[in-house]
Amino acid sequence: MPTLRIEKPDDEARLKDWRHVHNVIVPPAAMSLDDVRERVRRNHLEIAYLGDILVGCTTVRPPTDDTATATVIARVLAEHRRQGFGEELYARGLEQARELGAEVIETVVLAANEDGLRFAQKHGFVEIERYVLPGETAEWIDLRLA
Secondary structure (H helix, E strand, O other), X not given: OOOOEEEOXXXXXXXXXXXXXXXXXXHHHOOOHHHHHHHHHHOEEEEEEEOOEEEEEEEEEOOOOOOOEEEEEEEEOHHHOOOOHHHHHHHHHHHHHHHOOOOEEEEEEEOOOHHHHHHHHHXXXXXXXXXXXXXXXXXXXXXXXX
């Protein structure tokens, strides 16, 4: 498998790349650049490239003071799926979450993202909740690593 170059979104170009991947994969939760700037302050975000080609991104939401639960989300653009990149991004995010003290790992998938749901289930996640946010129509699925 070719080697991914994984970077933190620490400049405008990388913030825009992270945003692009996020917004392509979860359009109902499309974010502005200001949203991404805020998110990078509280979560661990990374972007993956194959050479100079944008492949995917990750989010690790660290455990909060009152819980040992972290959320790990790996996103891979459709044209780069089924090449092992999701595996690499997920493993990296899982390791980061555990280093942050997570005892429970969760993820969230847009219900319409069948590839993402299949990936999560293949990696031992089980559904714990389905919901639609107030005022929205998109269905989300929260899953927990069994």
